[in-house]
Amino acid sequence: MDNIDFGDLNYLAVLVAVVFNQVLGAAWYGALSRPWMAETGMTQEDIDVMKGTSRQWVPYVVAIVLAIVFTLGLALLVQGMGADNAGEGLGLGVLAAVGFVLTSHGVNYAFEGRSLKLLAINVGYPLISYALIGLLLAVWD
Incomplete structure (x- = not known):
């Protein structure tokens, strides 16, 4: 983990990724x-x-803040793993989405008795988003 350095992150790529995430979320939902x-x-x-x-706008603020957090985390993962091409970035994004989000x-949906349809809707969006953001972060120098 010697490769993790907040100073070496591409913050413009992180910002673009956060905006992309919000646009994708709006389109998806x-x-x-x-x-x-x-x-x-x-x-x-x-x-x-x-x-x-506040119930109208607070979720959007939370979504943006948490998108910043996960995008920084994914950027650190991409950096730490030395991913520097589209396939590696895409793979790390999918790994993060499946390994953490799904x-x-x-587990929560199973205990709450929620449907697989809702799980697919709510996990499909981050799966696509994380995959494409991982790709973006890996290839953007």
Whole structure:
């Protein structure tokens, strides 16, 4: 782990990755909003009640902050593993998504009795995002 150095990270690539993550999330959940709402039991009325309250914007702030955290973590993993090509970056991104996101969500969903459909919706987005961000971080000098 001698290769981990916050000073050597490409912070522009991290910023671009965070913006990409947010755009992908908006597109993903925009396209899958109806099945996601059905699986979570939310209605349009529930969403309308949130308008004008902190419940409307706080999740977006949390999403951005946590995207920064995971992107920095993935950047450190890419750096520490010496990944410097598209395949290695993509592989590390998939490994991170499957190894951490799918496994932790899977356990929670099993105990909560949530559906595989909701698991696929909620894990599909980070799987794609982490994979492409890993690729970006590995190839952007």
